[in-house]
Amino acid sequence: xxxxxxxxxxxxxxxxxxxxRDMRIRWALEEVGQSYAVKPIPWEAFREAAHLARNxxxxxxxxxxxxxxxxxSGAIVLHIAERFPGLLPQDSELRARAIMWIFAALSTIEPPxxxxxxxxxxxxxxxWQLERLAMVDERIRTRLRQLSAHMREAHWLVEAFxxxxxxxxxVLRRLEGSGLLEEFPNLAAYIARAxxxxxxxxxxxxxxxxxxxxx
Amino acid sequence: xxxxxxxxxxxxxxxxxxxxRDMRIRWALEEVGQSYAVKPIPWEAFREAAHLARNxxxxxxxxxxxxxxxxxSGAIVLHIAERFPGLLPQDSELRARAIMWIFAALSTIEPPxxxxxxxxxxxxxxxWQLERLAMVDERIRTRLRQLSAHMREAHWLVEAFxxxxxxxxxVLRRLEGSGLLEEFPNLAAYIARAxxxxxxxxxxxxxxxxxxxxx
Numbered sequence: 001x002x003x004x005x006x007x008x009x010x011x012x013x014x015x016x017x018x019x020x021r022d023m024r025i026r027w028a029l030e031e032v033g034q035s036y037a038v039k040p041i042p043w044e045a046f047r048e049a050a051h052l053a054r055n056x057x058x059x060x061x062x063x064x065x066x067x068x069x070x071x072x073s074g075a076i077v078l079h080i081a082e083r084f085p086g087l088l089p090q091d092s093e094l095r096a097r098a099i100m101w102i103f104a105a106l107s108t109i110e111p112p113x114x115x116x117x118x119x120x121x122x123x124x125x126x127x128w129q130l131e132r133l134a135m136v137d138e139r140i141r142t143r144l145r146q147l148s149a150h151m152r153e154a155h156w157l158v159e160a161f162x163x164x165x166x167x168x169x170x171v172l173r174r175l176e177g178s179g180l181l182e183e184f185p186n187l188a189a190y191i192a193r194a195x196x197x198x199x200x201x202x203x204x205x206x207x208x209x210x211x212x213x214x215x
Numbered sequence: 216x217x218x219x220x221x222x223x224x225x226x227x228x229x230x231x232x233x234x235x236r237d238m239r240i241r242w243a244l245e246e247v248g249q250s251y252a253v254k255p256i257p258w259e260a261f262r263e264a265a266h267l268a269r270n271x272x273x274x275x276x277x278x279x280x281x282x283x284x285x286x287x288s289g290a291i292v293l294h295i296a297e298r299f300p301g302l303l304p305q306d307s308e309l310r311a312r313a314i315m316w317i318f319a320a321l322s323t324i325e326p327p328x329x330x331x332x333x334x335x336x337x338x339x340x341x342x343w344q345l346e347r348l349a350m351v352d353e354r355i356r357t358r359l360r361q362l363s364a365h366m367r368e369a370h371w372l373v374e375a376f377x378x379x380x381x382x383x384x385x386v387l388r389r390l391e392g393s394g395l396l397e398e399f400p401n402l403a404a405y406i407a408r409a410x411x412x413x414x415x416x417x418x419x420x421x422x423x424x425x426x427x428x429x430x
Contacts, residue, residue, distance in 0.1 A: 075314055107325070
């Protein structure tokens with residue numbers, strides 16, 4: 001039995017929609033069949049020494065297992081995938097490609113999607129907001145078009161479902177409600193396929209229960 | 216002997232300052248003592264099928280070795296670090312921490328730094344440009360302050376020099392000329408320490424020679 005602890009913010013900003021990055025860790029652990037404990041911290045704790053010792057940038061999630069303390073959801077999911085079987089291909093070339101797609105999701109796809117929320121929230125009330133939102137949406141559309149063209153009818157990024165799909169699907173889900181995903185039916189189908197996995201459903205229910213419990 | 220090929224853009228946008236991401240790959244290969252060939256492609260090739268087959272997002276660098284084709288500089292540096300000794304700690308916990316810092320550099324530090332260039336170039340002429348630049352600089356400053364507080368007098372991110380330092384130093388170097396690095400003397404010293412490494416110097420000279428040769 002392992003003794004894994006993940007930190008989350010006590011009250012999820014997304015109101016239980018599973019968009020906070022602890023969802024990625026919960027989902028990965030459900031896929032490999034590992035139980036975990038959750039340590040909810042108040043949002044204000046991101047400035048406090050106890051949390052900064054876990055993550056100097058004050059973000060969630062963190063992952064603790066014995067003496068090992070990790071932050072960065074990409075690093076944590078990769079660690080889980082290396083530690084427990086089921087989330088990376090055995091073949092070394094396919095394995096390298098799956099890891100590559102974790103980086104692609106985080107470095108190439110996610111930044112403009114996060115920037116969209118910066119425009120929507122931090123730039124609310126600026127008279128440039130709508131003009132910049134349109135510019136950011138075009139950057140997102142370019143990446144979605146390229147990803148869509150690459151995936152075609154593929155079910156997953158690298159043959160079988162892998163850690164890369166956990167990160168990519170979760171990154172894309174942040175666009176729910178924007179209308180952008182609907183422009184690329186194969187990507188919308190990809191997300192729906194992932195959300196139908198029992199491990200995804202268990203992780204989603206667990207984060208929703210944590211949100212409801214904190215209310 | 217390996218047969219490694221990396222793609223670069225024929226004419227570096229940074230005029231040989233070593234800010235394009237092929238520098239990360241050159242540096243990693245120099246650190247582990249592996250030679251490589253370079254395939255320069257015209258900038259316009261990012262839309263062409265031959266390059267899109269290597270990288271569906273049309274970016275550089277890519278890494279080819281036999282049948283393995285990788286893109287994303289983070290994934291390539293991690294692959295090099297796993298394939299050849301010298302860039303990751305042996306100890307499994309320290310190794311996981313080094314990989315975590317690769318993700319931290321790319322997911323937490325790099326996005327606002329890249330956004331700064333978006334403001335400077337893609338938003339030139341907008342009447343909001345200076346106001347938004349100040350907002351982005353504050354986001355960058357927050358991350359640099361946190362990184363600086365974490366590193367204190369440490370020479371490298373995780374005990375000995377590792378793949379994480381290659382990515383982090385290269386990410387930070389993109390701020391040269393902004394004046395932001397000078398606000399954090401320990402980070403400026405960290406970059407200088409990395410630039411003094413013989414492998415860094417060899418990689419820098421090689422990319423500069425490629426730039427001059429293309430003129």
